Amino acid sequence: MAGDVDVLVRQVMEKLQNGGKAGSAGIFKNMNDAVEACARAQKEYVKLSLTARSRVIDAIRKVIYDNAEELSRLTVEETKMGNYEDKIAKNRLVADKTPGVEDLKSEAMTGDSGLTLIELSPFGVIGAITPTTNPTETLFCNSIGMLAAGNGVVFSPHPTAKMVSLKTITLINRAITASGAPANLVTAVENPTLEQTNAMVSHPKVNLLVATGGPGVVRAVLSSGKKAIGAGAGNPPAVIDESANIEKAAVDIIRGCSFDYNLPCVAEKEVIVEEKVADYLLFCMKGSGLAHIIEDRSALRRLEELLLAADTPNKNFIGRSPQVIGESVGLRVDEKIKVLCMEVPFEHPFVQHELMMPVLPIVRVKDFDEAMKKAIEVEHGYRHTAIMHSRNVEHLSAMAKAIQTTIFVKNAPSYAGIGVGGEGHTTFTIAGPTGEGLTSAKTFTRKRRCVLADSFNIR
Numbered sequence: 179m180a181g182d183v184d185v186l187v188r189q190v191m192e193k194l195q196n197g198g199k200a201g202s203a204g205i206f207k208n209m210n211d212a213v214e215a216c217a218r219a220q221k222e223y224v225k226l227s228l229t230a231r232s233r234v235i236d237a238i239r240k241v242i243y244d245n246a247e248e249l250s251r252l253t254v255e256e257t258k259m260g261n262y263e264d265k266i267a268k269n270r271l272v273a274d275k276t277p278g279v280e281d282l283k284s285e286a287m288t289g290d291s292g293l294t295l296i297e298l299s300p301f302g303v304i305g306a307i308t309p310t311t312n313p314t315e316t317l318f319c320n321s322i323g324m325l326a327a328g329n330g331v332v333f334s335p336h337p338t339a340k341m342v343s344l345k346t347i348t349l350i351n352r353a354i355t356a357s358g359a360p361a362n363l364v365t366a367v368e369n370p371t372l373e374q375t376n377a378m379v380s381h382p383k384v385n386l387l388v389a390t391g392g393p394g395v396v397r398a399v400l401s402s403g404k405k406a407i408g409a410g411a412g413n414p415p416a417v418i419d420e421s422a423n424i425e426k427a428a429v430d431i432i433r434g435c436s437f438d439y440n441l442p443c444v445a446e447k448e449v450i451v452e453e454k455v456a457d458y459l460l461f462c463m464k465g466s467g468l469a470h471i472i473e474d475r476s477a478l479r480r481l482e483e484l485l486l487a488a489d490t491p492n493k494n495f496i497g498r499s500p501q502v503i504g505e506s507v508g509l510r511v512d513e514k515i516k517v518l519c520m521e522v523p524f525e526h527p528f529v530q531h532e533l534m535m536p537v538l539p540i541v542r543v544k545d546f547d548e549a550m551k552k553a554i555e556v557e558h559g560y561r562h563t564a565i566m567h568s569r570n571v572e573h574l575s576a577m578a579k580a581i582q583t584t585i586f587v588k589n590a591p592s593y594a595g596i597g598v599g600g601e602g603h604t605t606f607t608i609a610g611p612t613g614e615g616l617t618s619a620k621t622f623t624r625k626r627r628c629v630l631a632d633s634f635n636i637r
């Protein structure tokens with residue numbers, strides 16, 4: 179299968195590149211050419227009107243709609259991670275709920291000294307590093323936001339999602355060029371490697387870096403000496419206190435945890451539940467028919483051996499289905515099952531590590547204070563996402579204040595925090611470490627002050 183994907187993408191790339199100017203599909207042999215071409219394109223692009231810019235953004239939304247199925251299939255084939263239907267939903271979410279040019283709101287001040295405007299201007303060329311867990315979603319979401327803000331973008335996609343990422347970039351380029359944007363406003367190199375990423379990071383014409391991935395890449399951009407936005411790892415706890423609607427919480431947590439086989443950084447990674455309601459939670463999870471509760475200690479031991487290689491998550495099982503994981507340790511897992519659950523102590527590596535698998539450890543604690551303390555500890559200071567199920571306003575408020583996560587979801591699946599069944603826009607670049615939060619077009623701008631002295635105060 180993966181071989182088919184390689185051939186297909188190579189054919190597409192050859193056709194695109196041989197049919198037009200070299201690099202006209204945005205893909206270049208070396209990083210310097212990719213950055214230079216993007217910088218030239220961006221200089222032309224900023225001359226377009228905002229209406230023309232909006233047409234470019236609409237073209238990207240259409241590319242997503244026209245290609246969500248195929249790109250999702252190719253992503254699963256190439257990365258061997260995630261769930262086809264959920265990936266389609268994630269791509270469409272980006273098309274529907276990523277803000278465009280309307281996100282750029284100017285500020286105005288008038289007074290005796292005249293009129294001052296604060297305008298949101300582009301950085302120029304952005305270097306964006308994208309993950310393997312949401313490859314096309316991040317490319318599309320970043321492209322919409324960064325181009326809406328007037329920038330060009332050079333992407334450095336994850337090597338394990340190379341084929342589908344390059345195909346996505348060529349599709350974006352073709353569509354935006356047809357809608358009036360200059361060629362090569364979105365670029366990449368044909369063989370993305372760590373060396374190429376480093377060349378991008380240090381290129382003098384890259385004005386802003388945006389990294390979406392684990393702690394390593396966030397550290398790399400933050401130590402570059404350039405302005406950088408870091409969207410890093412999470413380990414979102416779901417806390418349940420005794421006041422919660424337990425039947426609803428059980429299903430919400432399973433739905434959030436199992437979305438795209440737990441690949442989203444916001445997805446529930448462990449449950450911390452008050453002792454008084456723990457048994458009932460497990461009963462409701464089992465009763466939903468969506469969770470397979472592992473009670474047999476020897477099955478749990480086999481699972482630990484399978485999923486943890488030297489105490490770190492086994493890459494071969496990241497984003498795999500509960501059926502594949504369960505059957506690998508001899509469990510019969512019904513097709514309807516969405517997560518494998520088990521009760522474990524707080525120190526268990528399934529709790530402490532961001533597994534990114536539909537495997538949900540449950541930790542029982544004596545009261546709410548202990549739940550809050552443990553949730554904060556297991557979030558590891560990432561400031562990413564936490565979920566809480568409770569009808570006690572004081573508990574909800576105390577937890578939100580104490581845990582300091584960028585996203586705090588109350589009484590819903592985690593994905594409500596990125597706009598699915600929750601208010602607000604979506605993003606696949608959630609900048610916790612550097613504080614921009616849920617990024618959108620305005621995140622990728624510089625604030626500039628434009629002053630007209632003495633006139634236009636007409637109050």
Ligand code: NAD
Pocket residue numbers: 307308309310311312334335336337372375376390391392393394395398409410411412442443532606607608609610
């Ligand atoms: P990863 O860190 O392995 O890779 C992400 C990107 O960074 C890739 O393009 C990779 O090639 C590059 N990279 C990795 N180390 C680098 C280094 N030292 N220097 C330069 N580039 C480097 O992450 P992944 O497995 O693709 O994605 C999963 C991780 O990303 C999880 O930890 C997840 O929580 C996180 N994530 C966060 C967000 C967010 O919005 N905060 C979104 C998606 C994923």
